[in-house]
Amino acid sequence: MPELPEVETLRQDLAGVVLGARLERVELFQTRMLRGQDPTAIPERLSGGLIHSIGRRGKYLLMHTDRGTTLLIHRGMSGNVLLRDQGDPIERHLHLLLELDDGRQLRVVDPRGFGEIKALTDQELTIKFATLGVEPFGPEFCPGHLRERLAGRRAPVKMLLMGQQIVAGLGNIYSDESLWMAGIHPKREGGSLGPHELSRLHEGVVSSLQDAIIHRGTTFDGAVLDLYGQPGGHHPQVFQPRHDPKQTYPCARCGSALQRLRLSNRGSTFCSKCQPMKKTDSRRVARPLGGRADRRAAGPRATSQTVAL
């Protein structure tokens, strides 16, 4: 489940390793991630190009070349970009191989193939991102932006956060994390949030993403890896990858049992004490009586405060 922090970790890794490298060979192994783009466009638009910058927009990774073209990669559910040497064995679900002028290779591997690979011009990029929401670390993202874009919306706030059109980069993990930090129930209607709730939500989005980036993202089941094939070290506070209904999971803030619900066929985990359905428009997240954070209750899932930076 690569979301913004996992894509940003990859962007940082790539920027330290492939800037200034030339794409000697561009070989496509599967076409289903092209989402309709002509397969010949990939080698034709990228071959011989020099990578001059690595960018990111929401969950999209952007590799800009001096040919005026950009390789766009969306990691979908299970996509990784791995740095390999020429002789390394070929991965089972290899989609795209980029060989650099020093012989190293970048390989886009994605078992499920839910992601996207495209070679685009600047103009095509602009069109692609026309309806994408603002960057959570950009100047436009503020409580006022949330107020404007959530106004009148009756869908659950979690679905609106995941929609990418209001703010870009949140998936299931960091939507749950943001709402938990903000003390807002995932099913609250978007337009019903009060000013302090909007401020808390803004803060929750930014800090949950920042926490994860510091620890190089979240990895479950060894599925989401960095450029070197290593897992991320972030441990979400509420999100459960495979929630076992027979087990109870304590809230890291108040210790009460986390609840599970389904929103548009997506699993959501939240704390019904810390994230009540009724409006709680105070400046800070209410803590239930006697509900001090219980580190032991949090179990092996370390909180961000307990991880040495």
Next chain:
DNA sequence: CGCGAGACCTGATAGC
């Protein structure tokens, strides 16, 4: 247009 459900896909896991 807003909203929600279904499709796409494979691997991990639960249950038999």
Next chain:
DNA sequence: TGCTATCAGGTCTCGC
């Protein structure tokens, strides 16, 4: 042990 069913989720498409 080995088979089958189920679940997971990012984004697109479709129907209401």
